[in-house]
Structures are given as structure tokens and as C-alpha cells.
Amino acid sequence: MRYLPLTDIDRGAMLEKIGAPSIDALFDDVPAEHYLDGPIEGLPAHAGEMAVEKHMRRLSKQNLAAADAAFFCGAGAYRHHVPATVDHIIQRGEFLTAYTPYQPEIAQGTLQMLFEFQTQVARLYGGAIANASMYDGSTACWEAIVMAARLTKRHRILMSGGVHPHYVSVAQTMARFTPGHVEYDLPVPNANPGDDDIIARIDDETSCVVVQYPDILGRIPDLQKIADAAHEKGALLIVVNTEPVALGALEAPGNLGADIVVGEGQSIGVGLQFGGPYLGLFAITNPKHVRQMPGRLCGETVDADGKRGFVLTLSTREQHIRREKATSNICTNSGLCALAFSVHMTLLGEKGLRALAAENHRLACRAADRLAQVPGVKVMNDTFFNEFTLMLDTETRPLVRDLATKGVLAGVSLGRLFPDGDGRENGLLVTVTETNTDDDIEALATALEQAIGAEKAA
Structure with missing residues (x-):
């Protein structure tokens, strides 16, 4: 049961005070393509609680969790081990x-x-x-x-x-x-x-x-x-x-x-x-x-x-x-x-934070050195902490999506961050943290070699 204490008269008085013709006018800044024009796709119109729970579990299995892949995404949100x-x-x-x-x-x-x-x-x-x-x-x-x-x-x-x-x-x-x-x-x-x-x-x-x-x-x-x-x-x-x-x-x-x-x-x-x-x-x-x-x-x-x-x-x-x-x-x-x-x-303390940072940087250097060996890949950074930019011989957005289907979350495409183009569509931002293993790094390098090789062959 919904509880809406305001009457139509109340809402009308508020709209008049702020000079808006309708409640919808308050959302004019939201692009039209982001408005729903019907029920949310994929959800049943009506179902019991247990049926909805099962349906939502089926949908959740379509996700690829960070812990279930070789994960190299960052760009402002980072995967670290939380005790x-x-x-x-x-x-x-x-x-x-x-x-x-x-x-x-x-x-x-x-x-x-x-x-x-x-x-x-x-x-x-x-x-x-x-x-x-x-x-x-x-x-x-x-x-x-x-x-x-x-x-x-x-x-x-x-x-x-x-x-x-x-x-x-x-x-x-x-x-x-x-x-x-x-x-x-x-x-x-x-x-x-x-x-x-x-x-x-x-x-x-x-x-x-x-x-x-x-x-x-x-x-x-x-x-x-x-x-x-x-x-x-x-x-x-x-x-x-x-x-x-x-x-x-x-x-x-x-x-x-x-x-x-x-x-x-x-x-x-x-x-x-x-x-x-x-x-x-x-x-x-x-x-x-x-x-x-x-x-x-x-x-x-x-x-x-x-x-x-x-x-x-x-x-x-x-x-x-x-x-x-x-x-x-x-x-x-x-x-x-x-x-x-x-x-x-508090658990880390100053010594622990410094050790964690050192491990992040060590693994990132290991990854940068390995990826630099991949034909068609260039590491753009002279200096970095745990995040660096690659330039590839191919557009990275479709490549990132393709590698995700193979269990490798390769990073964040610069084309996604900067959709205006100007050469950034071939850029890839790669992040390496203490959660990455040498096997993860090798999986990323191998996946890039195969994907870029296949692109050139095509």
C-alpha cells in the first residue's frame, strides 16, 4: 500500500511556487531515451515471491563476477582484498x-x-x-x-x-x-x-x-x-x-x-x-x-x-x-x-599500507612488461602506480566485450571513457592489484595475442 500524504492541491501549490508546469517538467534534464516506456524487460508482470526469487537468480547467473575472472578493470573503482x-x-x-x-x-x-x-x-x-x-x-x-x-x-x-x-x-x-x-x-x-x-x-x-x-x-x-x-x-x-x-x-x-x-x-x-x-x-x-x-x-x-x-x-x-x-x-x-x-x-597500519602499495606496483610492472611483448600492443606510460594505458592496433570496446565471454575482464576501454574518439578508441586502461596472479597476467597477454592476431588475419 502506498502512502502519499500530499493531495493534488498540495502538489499544485508547490509547482506554482517553483514555477514548474508539471512534475514531469522537473525531469526535463533526463534524456528521453532513458525513460521507461513500459514494464522492465525480463521481469514477469505478476508472480509469487518464490517465482520472482528464482527468476532473479537465473538473471544473476548471467553476471561475470570479478572474483570469477582474470580482472583488470579500474578507472576509479578497484578490486582489492578486504579482510x-x-x-x-x-x-x-x-x-x-x-x-x-x-x-x-x-x-x-x-x-x-x-x-x-x-x-x-x-x-x-x-x-x-x-x-x-x-x-x-x-x-x-x-x-x-x-x-x-x-x-x-x-x-x-x-x-x-x-x-x-x-x-x-x-x-x-x-x-x-x-x-x-x-x-x-x-x-x-x-x-x-x-x-x-x-x-x-x-x-x-x-x-x-x-x-x-x-x-x-x-x-x-x-x-x-x-x-x-x-x-x-x-x-x-x-x-x-x-x-x-x-x-x-x-x-x-x-x-x-x-x-x-x-x-x-x-x-x-x-x-x-x-x-x-x-x-x-x-x-x-x-x-x-x-x-x-x-x-x-x-x-x-x-x-x-x-x-x-x-x-x-x-x-x-x-x-x-x-x-x-x-x-x-x-x-x-x-x-x-x-x-x-x-x-x-587500522588493520593495515602504515607498514601494511606501504607493503600493499609495493605489491600492487610490482605486479603492475610485471604485467606492463609482459603486455609490451604482445605484437600490436604499446604501453604508453613512462611512470605509473598500478594502472597504465595500452594502445592497440584495433578498437578496444568490442575486444573487451569479446574477452569477457572468455573469462578475461581486460580493462576499461578509453573509447568508453571518452566516446568522442580522436584516436582514443584504441586505448585500453589496465589495472593490476594484489588480487591478480601471474596466471591472470599470462591469461590477459595470451587473450590479447589471440584477439589481435585474429583481427589481423580477418
Whole structure:
């Protein structure tokens, strides 16, 4: 039974207030081809519960799970081993059912966890202060952009071609509703990450420069060089990181001049999960900017008896007292995913994270060397962490689909990430983590040899 408390008169009054002719008009931005014009294909119109369960199980068997294939996909969502301890702890009732800690006296466990999470993120990113997480990496990136606009009073946004195109798309969408103007050029898949190109475009009107580290093609930009150029013009440097394991090997962005560091925390503790839910990480390097930081911040204090305690120190979200003066309208902090991240990071520790990063890089180098031996394959990166770009003698989108039927998930086609073409349709982004074996790498190399050979023979 549906419960809809609003009457037609109520809805009419609301539509009149916002100036919309109908409810459907609120969805005009959704492309017409994405509207359903009938029942969902493949689902029965009416069936009992057991029949539906059986039908859904049959459909699920059409999936190829990451654990059942030689898996080399990445591009912002990575397969890492998550210890069983993580799931055991986050399934505990006091964590699994916890809600927003509005009443600190009964939410000390949640607040302490978030306080420790903030500490871990700040240390990982080289920041002075981190918040208690956000929705995901892409929305954290946009929140950093609007924070930079508040601090600089400027609205020109430079996004490097190395930033994940989905993050760019989110920024472009949100900028339609703000004074912000996003400037972005598609990346050229070569060894040069384009540091000089982005630096040449910084001027006195630039609010921020957004750079990914490592970038979408696996390259490592020179953050200090870009930071110096941005600061000379009064702009801020925002660094995006989609693979936090990389920071077990690379210098923290905050130590290289970044003003705001954001990213996706999925790699640590969360798992792939069909694309979500994930969690956004957010840190700043200048404590003076804390009042402009979005989201919530947990702090440490002492109670009336002098005992250590935790509180919600800062929460400038729209549903709290700030309301229309809020720095953000993000209304959750992905708390359970943040807990999973914090538990996994605690299990690893600094030594474990460095060892995990080293193993990722070792296996990626092993894969790059082997794939470079395949006729018709060229490795484009001079430097990388666990992700690198290949250029093939053939279009990669159909090749990736064909290899998936043979139990090899070969990576992410650049033609999928950048559908506009211009030579990227032959690019393949390959990711190697500690979950890959030497047999997996050999399976990928052999599959590519056979597929490219067959393409040439045809």
C-alpha cells in the first residue's frame, strides 16, 4: 500500500511556487531515451515471491563476477582484498544501525570512529584537517571546487585532462546551477601528463586548478610544479585521488602544495559493490579554511568529569542550523563505508599500507612488461602506480566485450571513457592489484595475442 500524504492541491501549490508546469517538467534534464516506456524487460508482470526469487537468480547467473575472472578493470573503482574482519566489525549492531550522532552522549562509539577516520585521511592525504567523509569521490571533487570559489571569490575552474571524465561530468553538471565555469580538454594518451599545458592556462581569474594523482591514464603529474604556478596567480590546487592505495608509495598531495585533497575511498575496506555505495574523502591543508569546508567534523574534548569524549564540532550542512548559509547540501557522510575504510586502514597500519602499495606496483610492472611483448600492443606510460594505458592496433570496446565471454575482464576501454574518439578508441586502461596472479597476467597477454592476431588475419 502506498502512502502519499500530499493531495493534488498540495502538489499544485508547490509547482506554482517553483514555477514548474508539471512534475514531469522537473525531469526535463533526463534524456528521453532513458525513460521507461513500459514494464522492465525480463521481469514477469505478476508472480509469487518464490517465482520472482528464482527468476532473479537465473538473471544473476548471467553476471561475470570479478572474483570469477582474470580482472583488470579500474578507472576509479578497484578490486582489492578486504579482510573478513572488516565485514565482521561493520555488521555489529551498534555500528550497522547507527544514525547521525546528533546526541553525543549516546553516540560516543560512532563519534570516536569518525574522529579516528578523519585522522587517518588527514595523514594519508598530507592534510591538516579532514572531514567525516562525503558521498563519493566525484561529489567531493565538486564540493572542493565550490569551496575554492568561496575562498578566492573567483569562478574560473581549470580541470586537467587527466581528471576522470565522470568527475568532470559531475562538475560540469553542477556548474550549470552556479556562477562556475569549467574549462577542460580531453587528454592525449601519451607519456606526458600535460603539466605545462594546464600551467599555461592559469590566470588571475582562475579560482582553482583540479588535477588527478595518479591521473585517469595512470600517469603521475608534477604536483609541486602545478601548485607553485597556481599559487603565484592566487588560485588553489585541488588534487583528486581515486586510488588511495597509491599513497602508500607516492608522496601525499598535501606535502606537494595541494590546498584541498579529495578522492574516493572505495579501495580500502569497501569493495566494488556494483558501483556503490562508496565514500568521498576530503582534506584541507590550511586550518584557516576549516569554516568553508563542507560536511561534518568530529572533535575531541573532555566532559564535566575531565574524561575524554567526542562531539560533532562542525556541521555546516543545510539540514542543520546553517540552512541556506550552509557550505554544502550533502546530507550524509557515508558512515558505514567510512567505518569499513577505517577498520581496514587500522588493520593495515602504515607498514601494511606501504607493503600493499609495493605489491600492487610490482605486479603492475610485471604485467606492463609482459603486455609490451604482445605484437600490436604499446604501453604508453613512462611512470605509473598500478594502472597504465595500452594502445592497440584495433578498437578496444568490442575486444573487451569479446574477452569477457572468455573469462578475461581486460580493462576499461578509453573509447568508453571518452566516446568522442580522436584516436582514443584504441586505448585500453589496465589495472593490476594484489588480487591478480601471474596466471591472470599470462591469461590477459595470451587473450590479447589471440584477439589481435585474429583481427589481423580477418
